[in-house]
Amino acid sequence: MVRTPRCDKNGLKKGTWTPEEDTKLISYVTRYGCWNWRQLPRFAGLSRCGKSCRLRWMNYLRPNIKRGNYSKEEEEKIINLHESLGNRWSTIAAQLPGRTDNEIxxxxxxxxKKRLKQNSVTHEEKQDSNDLPRGEKRQKRKEPSHSLKNPETTHEAIDTAVLDRRTNVVAGDINHGTSTEYVETDGNFWTQPFLTDDSNITSGFPSPFMDSEYLCSVLDELLSCPYGLFEEEDEYSNNLTPSEKRQKRLNDQPNKPLLHPSTQIIDSSPSSPQPCSSELSSITKDTAVTTSTNMVADDNVVTSFEASTENGSNFWTEPFFADNSYIPSDFSAPFICTDEYLSPAFDEFLCSYVL
DNA sequence: AATTCTATCAACCGCCAAGTC
DNA sequence: CGACTTGGCGGTTGATAGAAT
Structure with a gap:
């Protein structure tokens, strides 16, 4: 059922996805979309090939995926479609909202297939509708060890309580740019917290499913505190703001890098910080990241970064902390912002800049 | 209780079409 | 045009849970 994690010859991980990997992928795709599956794992901090990331997202992590038992109507539809289309699973899946081609x-x-085979042999067996196939019986009694329905796993580990506070969100289809409302249905992890409220639907929202007010806060904390995400927090820590938590971690464990190893920072010139860029169009490698208050401390340890856009809104308002060993010589970074969200144009600019 | 068998399904693999240079 | 990249698709694998012996 699940594959033992292993690595291929390029050092890329294979096999079962861990909750931590899922979290990284979800965090990245929900904010930045899947602009390039091949490049994505690098920016998301994943040691996976792009194909694996795509598959994981498409078949398991993306919102509004329906899991669990198939209704009679769904099964009839699959049978009928298979009769006319053959093994064109993706076409069949397109007719069954929430179901993936792999699952179908x-x-x-x-x-x-077996049921049809049986039915063709003994027609009377068909009448016994109470006799569930073994697979469905198993499905009923089994909660996968790593399932989105499982309260112990990824998403609820992020913040169940916060998720429950959600009251509205608009989700866009990541591939087609269409909008989809998620409504409460059957306890599916994704649908439950994503309740809609017509009065709050934001049209044209660029990202897959962003509730700017809520999601940014959760994801930013998630992304900017990779080392603290799965750590137990004491009662005191729970009352701190994200910035305070980071500061506390820095104080408590000064030698422990808080920046995710995969996260790299623009290092235009540590010894002579550049001024803020005043125009979006003029942001370059040298000016894309700068400092408004502090950039490089006397001991040559980066203490914070902050950048501004033309209108003055910061797109890196939460500082990154890192010891000097994590400052790379060239630019490459997951773009983390705490402000509303990056405009599509700016996202595009950043992506093209990185690539 | 121990062992073997079977069903399940997440994930991998290879191929192909479309797009880009 | 051909080479290359990328995303998508369908076939297949293999680890595991549960059933059967």
Whole structure:
């Protein structure tokens, strides 16, 4: 069912995805989308190939995926579509909202195909609708060890309580730019916290599913505190703001880098900080990241970064902390912002700049 | 209780089409 | 045009849970 993690010859991880990896992927894709699957793992801090990331997202992590038992209607639809389309699973999946081609394919091979075969042999067996196939029985009794429904896993580990506070969100289809509302249905992890409220639907929202007020705060904390994400926090820590938490960690563990190892920072000139760029169009490698208050401390340790856009809004308002060993010579970074969200144009600029 | 068998499904692999240079 | 990259698709694998012996 799950594959033992292993690495390929390039050192890329294979096999089962861990909750931490899922969190990284979710965090990255929800904010920046899947602009390039091949490059994405590098920026998301994942040691996976792009294909694996895409598959994980498409088949498991993306919102509004329906999991669990198939309804009679769904099964009939699959059977009918398979009859007319053959093994064109992605086409079939397109007709069943929330179901992935992989899942439908699996369901076909493990349940429907056999059932059809049986039915063609003994027609009377068809009448016994109470007799669930073994797969469905298993599905009922089994909660996957690493499932989005499992309260112990990734998402709820992030912040169940905060998720419950959500009252509205608009989700865009990441691939097609269409908007989708998520409504409460059957306890599916994704649908439950993503309740809609018509009065609050934001049209044209550029990212896959952003509630700017809520999601930014959660994801920014998630992204900017990678080392603290899965750590137990004491009662005192829970009352601190994200910035205070980071400061506390820095004080408590001065030698422990708080910057994620995969996160790299523009290092235009540590010894002579550049002034803020005043124009978006003029942001370059030398000016994209600068400092408003402090950039490089006397001991040559980066203490904070902050950058500004033309209108003055900061896109890096939360400082990054790192010891000198984590300052790379060239630029490459997951773009983390705490302000509303980056405009599509600015996102595009940043992506093209990095690539 | 121990062992073997079977079903499941997440993930991998290779191929292909479309797009870009 | 051909080479290359990328995303997408369908077939297949293999680790595991649970059933059967």
């Amino acid at each position: 394919k699996n369901h076909w091979h493990t349940n429907l």
